[in-house]
Amino acid sequence: MFSRINCRIKTDAWRQPRAILWAVAGVVTLGFLITLEIVARRYAGIPGPMTTQAQEVIFAPKPGPLYAGMALMMVVLTWRQRFIAAGVAIGIDVVFALVRWAVDAKMTEGHSFGNGALWVMLGYAVIAVTRRTGQERILLLKGVGLGLLLVTGRKIGDTWLLITSKTRPAVLDPYLAAADHALGNPSWLAGRILRATDPIGTHLLDLVYAELAVAAIVVALYQLRNVAAERRFPRHHLVRSFLVIGLLGPAIYMIFPVVGPIFAYGPGTSGTGGVHWAIANLWPNTPPPITTPHPVTYDDITPRNCMPSLHTAWATAIFIHSRKGPRILRFAGTFWLIATLSATLGFGYHYGVDLIAGVVFALTIEAALRSLDRGWDRSRIQLVAYGTAVFAALLVSYRYLPMEMAKHPWAFGPLLILAMASVVYGYVRTTKLWEPKAAPARQAEPQPELV
Numbered sequence: 001m002f003s004r005i006n007c008r009i010k011t012d013a014w015r016q017p018r019a020i021l022w023a024v025a026g027v028v029t030l031g032f033l034i035t036l037e038i039v040a041r042r043y044a045g046i047p048g049p050m051t052t053q054a055q056e057v058i059f060a061p062k063p064g065p066l067y068a069g070m071a072l073m074m075v076v077l078t079w080r081q082r083f084i085a086a087g088v089a090i091g092i093d094v095v096f097a098l099v100r101w102a103v104d105a106k107m108t109e110g111h112s113f114g115n116g117a118l119w120v121m122l123g124y125a126v127i128a129v130t131r132r133t134g135q136e137r138i139l140l141l142k143g144v145g146l147g148l149l150l151v152t153g154r155k156i157g158d159t160w161l162l163i164t165s166k167t168r169p170a171v172l173d174p175y176l177a178a179a180d181h182a183l184g185n186p187s188w189l190a191g192r193i194l195r196a197t198d199p200i201g202t203h204l205l206d207l208v209y210a211e212l213a214v215a216a217i218v219v220a221l222y223q224l225r226n227v228a229a230e231r232r233f234p235r236h237h238l239v240r241s242f243l244v245i246g247l248l249g250p251a252i253y254m255i256f257p258v259v260g261p262i263f264a265y266g267p268g269t270s271g272t273g274g275v276h277w278a279i280a281n282l283w284p285n286t287p288p289p290i291t292t293p294h295p296v297t298y299d300d301i302t303p304r305n306c307m308p309s310l311h312t313a314w315a316t317a318i319f320i321h322s323r324k325g326p327r328i329l330r331f332a333g334t335f336w337l338i339a340t341l342s343a344t345l346g347f348g349y350h351y352g353v354d355l356i357a358g359v360v361f362a363l364t365i366e367a368a369l370r371s372l373d374r375g376w377d378r379s380r381i382q383l384v385a386y387g388t389a390v391f392a393a394l395l396v397s398y399r400y401l402p403m404e405m406a407k408h409p410w411a412f413g414p415l416l417i418l419a420m421a422s423v424v425y426g427y428v429r430t431t432k433l434w435e436p437k438a439a440p441a442r443q444a445e446p447q448p449e450l451v
Contacts, residue, residue, distance in 0.1 A: 037049065040162065040163060046162055049158075052158075060115075061113075061114035066114035068150060068214075068217045070085070071221065072239065073120075088120055089119070093113045160253070161253075164250065164254060164304040169297050171264065171296060171297075171304060173259060173261075173263075174291075174293035174294060175293040176258055176306070178403060179405045179412075181290060182409045183353065187284070187346075187350065188261070191262075191345070191346055191348050205342055208336060212314055212336070215318055216242055216314065216318055220237060222329060235373040236370055241366055241369060245313045245317065246310065246314075253303075253307065256398070258304055258307045262348030263277070264298070265281070266282070266348055277298050279296055307353075307395070307398070309350045311340055311358070313362035315340035316358065317365075322334075356394065356417070356420045360387060367427055386423065
């Protein structure tokens with residue numbers, strides 16, 4: 001009897017801090033969303049993520065991961081419940097589409113589907129609160145929260161990008177263009193190679209670049225494939241890394257606003273200031289000259305979303321999380337990483353130094369999230385601290401040492417690669433120590449023979 005009482009006391013003592021942690025996380029998230037809503041309306045003159053998400057309950061949604069969010073939510077459901085949820089979502093979307101067609105309602109970028117997925121997720125949240133109890137309620141709420149976080153994360157990212165363009169009129173592209181000389185101006189080289197492979201290479205890399213979220217969902221669904229059977233989520237999975245990278249990255253955009261080579265040194269793209277705001281029309285044929293960099297004014301439309309390269313960070317996270325999958329998933333993760341790096345440079349969206357910072361950024365966040373689950377021992381603290389220090393050193397060097405980097409490429413180029421490689425090596429070496437070691441096979445003892 002006393003053993004049972006002690007066990008119950010220990011369980012309650014363990015659950016209480018976890019409940020407090022979840023409550024604090026919920027309050028912080030709500031406060032962050034409210035703050036972002038106020039900032040978006042005051043400084044950018046646009047509705048924030050909470051308003052846009054609420055509007056999509058009724059109005060035509062913008063292109064986004066609504067059905068992907070529902071797919072993540074369904075990992076906690078049985079196969080029968082999944083088919084019912086998918087059918088209900090499609091049915092609701094068909095009804096909404098017919099009503100919009102009947103009243104000739106205006107569509108958002110021609111996109112009219114997705115409301116059904118949002119309604120299903122909200123419906124399961126109501127079911128969890130009213131029809132479930134105990135661990136079943138918690139599991140279902142976690143599934144709904146995971147799906148809604150993916151959708152809301154996209155809204156938060158879009159809002160962040162608009163805020164960067166409205167509140168950061170000056171960009172620091174000349175600093176990165178100078179620092180990129182240390183790497184041999186890889187964006188200019190990749191841009192010329194991609195043009196030489198047009199249209200096949202262009203279409204392939206454009207598809208990979210645009211559908212990065214699809215690759216992430218495939219890997220995440222593989223990681224979460226056993227949630228319905230085991231009735232629990234794994235300790236760590238790709239969606240957490242994706243969301244944290246997307247939340248923290250735009251904060252660096254505000255500190256280091258950059259628009260990218262194709263905008264600062266090229267013709268730009270449709271819907272932006274393009275060549276009218278460019279420093280010079282040089283990309284990708286002529287590398288920029290080595291001159292003393294200074295901030296330059298750019299338009300209030302183009303997002304300042306280069307430093308660090310979040311596409312590189314997300315592709316790195318996909319690569320890391322695909323390592324424990326089957327061979328085809330590992331191959332896909334490797335392909336997506338290489339293709340994403342090629343696309344970010346070849347399309348002129350990023351400088352080479354952005355990619356190095358993106359890799360370090362992703363590995364540091366990944367190490368921190370894994371340490372948060374497994375506990376902070378000395379090796380984990382050292383890894384996260386080292387990754388943070390290297391990332392900060394990269395930003396400082398790009399801002400205050402670009403001329404030295406451009407004038408001494410044979411010294412600074414290898415140093416940049418070495419800094420990134422040291423974080424990669426530290427991550428691989430440290431995480432190997434975290435993996436459970438397989439027990440050695442037990443040797444059969446020799447048996448005495450019968451005489």
